[in-house]
Amino acid sequence: MSRSRALQYYIAARLLLAPLMLWTITTVVFLLLRATPGDPVDVILGPRAPESAKTVLREQLGLQLPLWQQYFDYMGDLFRLDLGTSLTSRGQTVWTIIQQYFPATVELSLCSMVIALILGIGVGVLSASRPGTALDAGGRLFGIITYAVPLFWLGLLLQLVFSVQLKWFPLGTRFPASLSPPEGLRLGGYIVSTGLYTVDSLLSGNLGAFFTSLHHLALPSLTLGILLSGIFERIVRVNLRQTLRADYVEAARARGIPERRIMFAHALKNALIPVITILGLTLAAMLGGAILTEVTFSWAGLGSRLYEAINLRDYPTVQGIVVFFAAIVVLSSIAIDILNAYVDPRIRY
Template structure:
């Protein structure tokens, strides 16, 4: 019965994801076309003649009626074809494959750091409500959430990179490592591990520290505050008081009973933070010259290459929907009541 209800819940969520994806794709398509003129003229108008511009518009399909452009756009996305850039005529899919590994490494490292430090801090603050350590943790959570990610990154660069000289301040690895490590997965850290080059792996990890901590602090503040609030609410519930009355050790009550139930809204909020994390990744990649998709997105924005921007933003939108779906499934596994 339980497995059936879970399968039914997952099926329902998959069906609900279809209109969500359609709405997001439609919004991206419309927003990329509200500006006056057309993308080809915006990106290449100063470099091509009128005849060449007309030829490029026809090749890109921008001379077709708007509804035809819309259906072509949806048809390409279904085939996971995100279009081609105007400035350098590259498939956007190639950009995602080649630069996505760097963005994935950065975001995963940031999430891991946020979870490893945010959950214990929020749990401790919830157990020590209104005590001095709780106040310090709350202030820390507010500051990390409110501080602009690029400003924190610059401070880290100045202090840990320039003043102390402990860590590198830009790039994904040293030029020697990038030139010598064979690209197999487009994830440089994984490629160094596969190559068995411990020195190169250490170099990549050193370059990862500052950008990962900078981006992780953005999520850590939210995680600390949400965990604290939900732990406080859960510790005041009847079943927790009943467990304590039966003589169950306080640590067991907190970890096995209170924390598990407090995690459900925390997991939901973490899923909602996916869009914020991707936005923070764009700023972090720019600050640390990190060769990810976000860095490429800013370059194409500066060049007014709207077809490249459209493809990358569409990919980000699909990632957010996928993460939202995964979060719903994880919540159903943690709390069976959600399935019904």
């Protein structure tokens, strides 16, 4: 079987397995929410509300139905791409909540990923190019510390030092409450807005809002980026060290090619191939880290909204956001596998 045909079969198999993985995640989340203590009716009306009022509200929300019937009703709605309506947001649909809060999570995640790639690849290259030196030991120590340090602890520490003590960065906001967020690009009578404050400020030509957005974004993205950078540092250091011992690198040295050119034009190019693979796995860690980062920094993103919905026992919101995150991870993983297969011709399926 040719490589292209094998790759087509692999892609088809992954696409067929994607709905199964999403169904499994949805089922587990549905059952776990019902198994945890707490009643959404008590959260909405309060524990001292009359039992008759609780019964009426429970019937309106469909919570009096048997568990199996609630499950099949929810799966039927999900099959129609209906994530339901929030129990605690005055009838707001889950899709509306995602549309409102997800841009903040995207902005935080993208900035964090850029920081993680730059820092992780940079430290990995320095560590691998100086084996047995203090730089190598420092790179290893960096990878261990960034893997072991709890995100919420680092976030609180950075806020204490740079926001409370030094007052270099704002505390707990995405944009100053006294200013209006950037609107985006005006096209005739319409406004094209991405929801990303940094992008919208550039589209509207408001450089002041752009730097203000970056100022508020810096500390949360730096926290998440530092902890994610350790993943890339270890991958780059190990693979670059192996690549530098390869035969074609030794042949390049024998031809008198400068070491710097060998490093960046030959060795690093091949050592970065596994980074593409790890990007898909890092995405899941990044979304999980974004939730902790948003809660720690009071960042108005989808992860913070998910945390709030869990505390309020808002079943549809929790289920909808988790399914949305799961779909992103599954589809991104498939896309990364396909990209990696085309980048690295050595892969066989």
